[in-house]
Amino acid sequence: MTYMNKTLKEIHSSLKKGEVTSAELIKESLAKSHEIQEKCNAFVTILDDAKEASVTDNILSGIPYGAKDNYSTKGVLSTGSSNTLKDYVPFFDATVIAKLKEAGAVMVNKTALDEFGMGGTGTSAHTGIIRNPWDISRMCAGSSAGSAAAVSAGVYPYALGSDTGDSIRKPAAYCGIVGFKPTYGMVSRYGLFPYASSLDHCGILCRSVEDAAIVIDNIKGQDDHDMTSWDSKDIHLEASLNGNVKGKKLCYIKEICDINNYPSATPELKEHLANFQKTLEICRSMGMEVDEVSIDKDLLDAEPAVYIVLSYAEATSNLSNLTGIIFGPRGEGKNFDEMVLNHRTKGFSPLIKRRFVIGSYVLQKENQEKYFKNAQRVRRLLVDAWKNLFKTYDAVILPVGSGPAKHLDGALDILTKDTEVLEEHLQIANFGGFPSITIPNGFIDNLPVGVNITGNCYDDANVLNIAYALEGKMNYKNMIAGEKR
Amino acid sequence: MKTYKAVIGIEMHCELKSNSKVFSGAENSFAELANSNIAPLDMAFPGTLPRLNLKSVRDALKMALVLNCEIPKYMYFDRKNYYYPDLPKGFQITQNTEPVGINGYIEVPFQDKTKKVLIHDIHLEEDSASLEHYFDVSLINYNRSGVPLLELVTEPCFNSAEEVLAFLEYIRTVYQYCDVSEADLKKGQIRCDVNVSIMDNDATELGTKVEVKNINGFGNIVEAINYEIKRQSELKDAGRYTEVLQETRRFDEDTGVTMRMRSKVDAIDYKYFVEPNIPKYKITDDFITSVKKEIPELPLARRAKYLNLYHLNEVDTSILIKDKSLSDYFDECIKLGIDAKVAANWIISSIMGYLNKTEKNISEIYLTPKRLKDLLENIQKGTISGKQAKEILMKVLEEEKEVTAFINEDNAQMSDAKALEELITNIINNNPNQVEAYHSGKTNLFDFFVGQVMKETKGKANPILTKEILQKILNK
Numbered sequence: 001m002t003y004m005n006k007t008l009k010e011i012h013s014s015l016k017k018g019e020v021t022s023a024e025l026i027k028e029s030l031a032k033s034h035e036i037q038e039k040c041n042a043f044v045t046i047l048d049d050a051k052e053a054s055v056t057d058n059i060l061s062g063i064p065y066g067a068k069d070n071y072s073t074k075g076v077l078s079t080g081s082s083n084t085l086k087d088y089v090p091f092f093d094a095t096v097i098a099k100l101k102e103a104g105a106v107m108v109n110k111t112a113l114d115e116f117g118m119g120g121t122g123t124s125a126h127t128g129i130i131r132n133p134w135d136i137s138r139m140c141a142g143s144s145a146g147s148a149a150a151v152s153a154g155v156y157p158y159a160l161g162s163d164t165g166d167s168i169r170k171p172a173a174y175c176g177i178v179g180f181k182p183t184y185g186m187v188s189r190y191g192l193f194p195y196a197s198s199l200d201h202c203g204i205l206c207r208s209v210e211d212a213a214i215v216i217d218n219i220k221g222q223d224d225h226d227m228t229s230w231d232s233k234d235i236h237l238e239a240s241l242n243g244n245v246k247g248k249k250l251c252y253i254k255e256i257c258d259i260n261n262y263p264s265a266t267p268e269l270k271e272h273l274a275n276f277q278k279t280l281e282i283c284r285s286m287g288m289e290v291d292e293v294s295i296d297k298d299l300l301d302a303e304p305a306v307y308i309v310l311s312y313a314e315a316t317s318n319l320s321n322l323t324g325i326i327f328g329p330r331g332e333g334k335n336f337d338e339m340v341l342n343h344r345t346k347g348f349s350p351l352i353k354r355r356f357v358i359g360s361y362v363l364q365k366e367n368q369e370k371y372f373k374n375a376q377r378v379r380r381l382l383v384d385a386w387k388n389l390f391k392t393y394d395a396v397i398l399p400v401g402s403g404p405a406k407h408l409d410g411a412l413d414i415l416t417k418d419t420e421v422l423e424e425h426l427q428i429a430n431f432g433g434f435p436s437i438t439i440p441n442g443f444i445d446n447l448p449v450g451v452n453i454t455g456n457c458y459d460d461a462n463v464l465n466i467a468y469a470l471e472g473k474m475n476y477k478n479m480i481a482g483e484k485r
Numbered sequence: 486m487k488t489y490k491a492v493i494g495i496e497m498h499c500e501l502k503s504n505s506k507v508f509s510g511a512e513n514s515f516a517e518l519a520n521s522n523i524a525p526l527d528m529a530f531p532g533t534l535p536r537l538n539l540k541s542v543r544d545a546l547k548m549a550l551v552l553n554c555e556i557p558k559y560m561y562f563d564r565k566n567y568y569y570p571d572l573p574k575g576f577q578i579t580q581n582t583e584p585v586g587i588n589g590y591i592e593v594p595f596q597d598k599t600k601k602v603l604i605h606d607i608h609l610e611e612d613s614a615s616l617e618h619y620f621d622v623s624l625i626n627y628n629r630s631g632v633p634l635l636e637l638v639t640e641p642c643f644n645s646a647e648e649v650l651a652f653l654e655y656i657r658t659v660y661q662y663c664d665v666s667e668a669d670l671k672k673g674q675i676r677c678d679v680n681v682s683i684m685d686n687d688a689t690e691l692g693t694k695v696e697v698k699n700i701n702g703f704g705n706i707v708e709a710i711n712y713e714i715k716r717q718s719e720l721k722d723a724g725r726y727t728e729v730l731q732e733t734r735r736f737d738e739d740t741g742v743t744m745r746m747r748s749k750v751d752a753i754d755y756k757y758f759v760e761p762n763i764p765k766y767k768i769t770d771d772f773i774t775s776v777k778k779e780i781p782e783l784p785l786a787r788r789a790k791y792l793n794l795y796h797l798n799e800v801d802t803s804i805l806i807k808d809k810s811l812s813d814y815f816d817e818c819i820k821l822g823i824d825a826k827v828a829a830n831w832i833i834s835s836i837m838g839y840l841n842k843t844e845k846n847i848s849e850i851y852l853t854p855k856r857l858k859d860l861l862e863n864i865q866k867g868t869i870s871g872k873q874a875k876e877i878l879m880k881v882l883e884e885e886k887e888v889t890a891f892i893n894e895d896n897a898q899m900s901d902a903k904a905l906e907e908l909i910t911n912i913i914n915n916n917p918n919q920v921e922a923y924h925s926g927k928t929n930l931f932d933f934f935v936g937q938v939m940k941e942t943k944g945k946a947n948p949i950l951t952k953e954i955l956q957k958i959l960n961k
Contacts, residue, residue, distance in 0.1 A: 072532040085531065092525055094532055191532040198761035226534050227763055314761065317566050320575020321529035336570045336623075363566070363756035372758065 004029050004064070005154040005480045008211045012059045022052035022062030022106065029064035029108045032155045040131040040153065042146040044069040045077050045110040053104040059214050061104030066159035068147050069110040070117055072191035073097050076107075080116045080193045081125035084322045084347030087329055094191020095226065096160060096202055096219045103218045108156065111146025115349050117164055117195040118315065119143055121406075122171070124349050129408060132174060133481035134447055138405040141174040143167040147205045148175040154480040158206035158215050164195045165307055166400075166426035168203045169438040173400035173450025176440045176479045178471075179205050180212040180464070183457045184433025185230045187216065188223030196314035199307075199430040207478045209439065209468040213237035216460075240461035245469040246287035248462075250453075251393045252280065255297045256425055262418055268403035268444050269419065275442040276399040279451050282473050283397070288466070290397070295385055302378050304424040306431070309362045309375035315352075316359030322347070383432040390456035395466055397453050398425060400438050404447035426452060435460040437467045440476035448479065487722055489683040491714045492691055493649055494605075494641035496678040497656065498634050499666050500612065501544050507611050507633035508535035508578060515672055519626040527614075527630040529573035534762050537562075541633040542585075544665035545609035546768070546776045548635060549586025551663060551783065552604045556773060557583040560766040562609075565755040570625060571613040579610035579636075581757045591659075592785060595651040599785070602652050603640035610634050635665070641680060641691070646710040649679070653703055658784045662809045670702055677706050681713040683721065692717070693729045697743050700736050709736040712743055787812055795825035804833055810848045811837075817854040823861060831857060835875060839882050851885040852878065859888040867900050867947060868892055900947040902954065905938075908946075909954050912937045923959060931955065 003011050003025055014020045033046045043066075055062040067073060070080045072090040074097075079085045093101065100107070112125040122130035122145025130145035132138040133153040140148045144161030148171030151159050161168040163181040172179025181203035192202055204215045217238050222231040259265060259273050280290045324330045324343030331343030348356075362371035389396055402419045429436035434454050441451040453470075455463035471477050503513045509524035516522050526533040542560060549556055563581040589604035614630040616623055637656070643649045657675065660666040668674055677700050682692035695717070697709050717729050733752075734743040784806045791802040805812050811832065818828035832847075840847055852860075860878060863869045869877065869892060877891040884890075899905060912934060913920055923930040938951050 072530075078531070080531070088531070090530065090532075092530070189532075190534050193531045196761075225536060227536055228761075313758065317564055317576050317756070317758070320566065320568065321531065321573060323568070323573075323575070325570070326528050326573060327530065337568070340568060360756065363758060365754050365756075368756075368758075 002028060002154070004032055004156050005478075005483070006157070007208055007478060008059050008063065008157050008214050011063055011157065012055075012061075015055045015062050022055060025062065026050050026052055026064055026106055026108060029156050032153070033109050033150070036133065036150055036153045036155055039136060040133055040140075040149045041128050042111055042130055042149040042153075042155075043109045044079055044081060044112050044125070044127055044146070047076065047108050047110075050106055050108045053106050056104055058103045058218070060100065060218055062106065064106045064108040064156040065100065066109045066111050066147055066150050066156055067097060067107055068113050068144055068159065068161050070113060070162055070193040070195075071097055071110075071160055072193070073107065073110065076110065078110065078193075079126065081113045081127065082115045082322075082347060082349075082352075083126045084324065084328050084343065085193075086126060088327050090191075092191065095188035095223045097191065099219045099221070100160075105218075109150070111144070111150055111159055113146060114143035114167075115352055116193060116315070116319065117143040117162055117167055117200075118311075118352055118355055120165065120167070120170060122146070122149075123408070124351050126349075131408070132405050134176065134405065137407055137409070138447070139174065139408050141166075141170040141401075141405065144171050144179075144205060148172060148177060148179070151175070151205045151207060152177045152479070152481045154483075158204055158211055161203050161205045162192055162195075163201045163203050163430065164199045164311060165424070165430060168201075168205060169426050169429075169436060169450075169452060170400060172205055172438040173440070173448070173452075174405035175205075176448025176450075176476065176481065177205055177207050178209055178212050178437065178439050178467075179203065179450075180209075180216065180437040181429070181435070182216055182220065182460045183435045185226070185228045186220045186232050186235075186435075186460065188221070188226040188229045190223055190225035194314075194318040196311035197318060198314060199311055199427075201430065201433075207480075209437070209464055209471050210238065210241060212437065213241055213464050213468075235458075235461060237461055237464055241465055241468045243465070243469045243472060245466055248288045248395075248466055249393045250280075250283055250288055250290045250395055250397045250466070251293045251389055252276075252290065252397050253300075253425075254292050254294050255300050256398055256421055257292075262422075264418065266403070269422075271444045272399055272401075272403045272449055275444070275449065276451060279441045279470070279474070280397070283470060286469055286473060291393070293389060293393075299378070299381060299385065300421050300425070303382060303428060304420050306375045306378045306382070307424065307427045308358065309371050310379060312355045312359035313363050313372055314359070316356050316363065319352075319356070379431045382428050386428055386432055386434065386454075387456065390459075394459070394462055395453045395455040397451065400426065400450040400452050404444045404449050426454075429454045433457055435463045437463055439467050439471050439474075440479060441470075441474060442476070448476070486715070486718050488686070489692075489714075489718050489721065490686050490688070491644055491710075492641045492682050492684065493643040493646075493710060494680040495637075495639045495643070495649060495652070496680075497637045497639075497653065498612075498676045498678075499637070499660055499668055500672075500674040501541055501633040501635055501666050502664065503538055503540045503544075503633055505538055506631035507538045507541045507609065509533075509631050510536070511631065513632050516628050519624070520628060522628045523630070527573070527627050529575070535578060535760070537763055537766075538633060541609060542766070543776050543779070544633075544663075545585045545607070545635055546773070547663055547780060548637070548660070548665060549589065549607050550773070550777055551659060551780060552586060552589035552591050552607055552637070554586025554589030554604060554607060556586060556768060558768060559583065560585060560768050562760040562763050563757045564760050565757055567753050567755055569613070570623065571616050571630075573614065573627070573630065577611060577613065578760050578763075580608035582759065584608035591656075593652050593655045594785060594788065595648060600648060600651070603642045605638040605640050607635060607637045610636060641682070641694075646707040646714075649710060650703055650707050653677070653706065655784065658807060658809070662781050662784055663779075664781075673701055676701055679706060679710055679713075681710055681717070683714060683717045693726075693731050695729065695731070695743075696733045697736050698733055698746065701738075705736060705738055708741050709743060712736075712741060716743070781809075784809075784812075787816075791825075795819070795829075797825060797829050801829045801833060804837075805829065808847075810846050814847045814854060818857060821854055821858045823854070823858055827861065828857075831861075831878075835878055836882075839879070850882060852881050856881060856888055863888065863892055870948070899942050899945045900950055902950060905946060905950055906954050906958070908941060909934075909938060909951070909958055912941065913958055920959070931959070934959070
């Protein structure tokens with residue numbers, strides 16, 4: 001009997017009935033961790049000495065989970081998948097980790113990521129490439145690659161992720177699972193290693209919308225340590241899942257979803273967009289109104305550059321604390337400058353260094369107006385465009401990426417310019433801090449693809465409920481990679 | 486050396502008073518033990534986030550209002566990015582885009598008049614860690630990392646080191662009056678950068694600006710300014726003014742000279758941008774009003790009152806004004822109806838001596854203005870003499886008991902005329918020889934009789950009354 005492939009409520013019920021113990025669950029999860037580590041290289045640390053927790057009325061109690069390795073975990077190595085922190089053992093827990101501990105959840109491993117969350121391929125972790133359990137020649141996308149691989153492989157029902165551009169929601173699509181980032185500030189970022197603070201979100205990778213709601217209910221809340229967090233005690237996500245979506249209004253964007261925008265579309269892309277239309281039909285069949293809307297193509301085309309400018313600029317500053325002086329392996333050198341230079345030169349991957357150079361460049365006095373300030377202005381325009389949609393619609397529904405998981409060999413394959421918006425549009429939810437969820441909506445070449453639903457700030461319950469209803473009408477809930485459906 | 490017109494601007498950093506640091510929960514207090522007041526943020530451990538101290542925000546806003554500044558609609562912060570060992574985050578959180586106050590001014594007493602000092606801006610930021618350099622090693626103490634710092638930037642509106650000194654001394658008392666800082670120079674709570682340039686007296690264009698950074702202590706500031714004026718003037722005299730460069734220099738306390746740190750060309754690009762982890766905070770009218778209520782009467786206003794209304798002299802006024810708690814005590818005395826000059830006299834001549842000796846603050850002594858009033862009333866009533874009052878004052882301070890505890894039968898002045906007359910009659914009857922000698926012209930024997938009375942009463946006889954009665958009986 002295996003349990004780690006089940007939903008949280010099912011596992012909780014078995015624990016309550018005494019059919020299984022917390023210790024047995026941990027044992028199963030650890031065994032599965034080692035198996036998946038072998039296959040996908042998904043973890044930085046596997047906690048073989050993880051201790052069982054007593055089972056209470058909290059659904060999470062006694063049940064294993066994984067945490068992305070950019071969460072600060074007291075007494076447990078936390079590297080951000082970077083050589084700059086390869087030996088760093090924090091002395092404090094991130095707020096989210098502390099809340100899960102309090103709920104009785106058991107952390108069994110720390111998952112690998114693109115270094116400090118920067119990267120969308122899962123190939124830049126200091127521990128090596130992370131592989132997709134559906135097909136190990138393919139990527140999981142990133143940066144929450146290890147979390148996505150582990151959840152889809154059935155190591156545990158959920159893992160923590162973080163999302164600055166689409167770092168939860170894209171890997172979720174590539175791995176056939178659910179990825180949700182709530183409204184900015186609903187979950188405290190205290191203890192999350194920052195990438196770009198104004199875009200960083202904590203969130204969850206799991207296999208059902210209900211599980212997402214249960215976990216977020218447990219980790220959300222205002223936190224004295226995070227001034228951007230807000231009071232959500234009147235929001236009860238799980239309790240709001242009623243599946244009643246009749247009369248809800250959705251929209252999708254013509255400039256992103258219309259196949260005619262992509263003259264050189266691959267067969268996968270054609271299938272992906274056709275499949276998306278099928279999903280829209282399911283929405284309509286449930287009594288939801290689904291409209292096609294138009295957004296200025298120039299504005300959409302500016303989006304990827306805006307993300308690059310803003311996130312790289314913030315990253316340059318956020319990661320300036322990594323000097324190797326106070327923590328991390330100390331660099332060699334005769335003085336402070338040399339030691340820092342040595343530590344950073346050795347520690348960071350080339351990708352990150354490139355981002356620092358760009359981030360620094362756009363912040364320079366003579367460039368700031370042209371790049372950084374303009375990017376902030378376009379960010380505002382995009383957010384306003386989406387907020388305008390939310391005046392009429394409950395949510396925007398869009399396909400995730402241009403098809404299923406890419407080949408790792410093709411990780412080198414540069415995105416063609418015309419599908420760029422399709423690949424990157426999820427970042428708009430980070431610009432606006434919008435609640436945004438990806439759920440699986442089909443298969444192409446036996447590989448899962450996903451659809452995304454994004455709503456207005458503080459409307460998390462509505463977004464989850466729409467996803468919940470849609471999930472119920474499709475056959476992709478609670479999938480485990482490789483298992484017969 | 487020709488005399489040129491000097492133009493000076495000041496950037497004054499002052500550590501603010503608060504329970505915790507400006508962006509972390511660590512204690513903000515002077516600690517002997519290095520690295521004992523630290524929260525994870527103060528050492529920039531990964532994942533830590535700033536949490537803004539509301540008290541520091543109020544204090545910064547309070548000073549902006551005192552300096553008659555324009556107040557922005559929102560309070561927010563910027564990151565100033567640079568690498569230095571004393572800056573663990575790799576950036577300082579400060580206010581660049583929208584300082585809490587801009588375009589202000591303040592009147593400052595200077596010589597017999599006042600000088601209007603123009604304020605460019607005032608902003609709230611965090612202090613860095615402190616470094617100690619040794620021969621082959623440098624040590625970092627993070628206790629100071631994140632201490633709230635108020636930076637006040639003036640326009641280049643000073644023409645001499647004396648003006649600057651008057652301004653600094655006055656602002657220091659203003660900070661103390663407003664209770665935002667101890668402004669303790671000994672603890673290094675005030676540090677300044679000065680900008681100095683010179684120009685011909687009839688010139689209209691400013692000369693080349695030289696910045697001297699991070700000077701500790703008012704004496705050093707005066708010295709550094711004067712050194713720069715002299716250095717620049719001598720170069721100008723010698724026709725070598727082009728050698729005065731727009732640069733940053735530091736002041737060497739041991740030798741009293743300034744030395745080049747870096748030129749303008751090497752100026753650091755701080756790559757400022759808005760701190761994303763501290764949401765914009767709306768500065769509402771209500772908030773401003775509530776902060777305004779906390780602004781006390783400022784030293785300049787008190788000064789005018791003491792001189793013009795209470796007619797205190799310049800010296801006494803300056804002494805009382807300099808320390809807000811002294812001035813508060815004095816004002817309380819006035820409120821209780823004590824004569825201004827009498828109150829000033831008692832505070833300065835008696836109470837301050839005790840304060841100096843015990844290193845106490847006047848606000849914490851047992852002798853409250855009310856008790857001082859009790860004491861003074863007893864002198865007025867004639868219950869005690871001025872000399873006795875001084876003794877009792879010390880006893881009240883030291884033994885911390887009410888004034889009345891020391892005015893009992895033992896030490897109360899004997900002012901009962903009838904009893905005194907009886908006593909004096911007895912003395913005269915017992916000293917017939919002296920009485921005779923007195924009457925035969927030895928009038929200085931009068932003092933002998935006074936002495937006898939005092940001896941009998943252990944000094945408690947009312948001296949005036951004693952003399953009156955003696956005159957009366959002896960000259961009968």
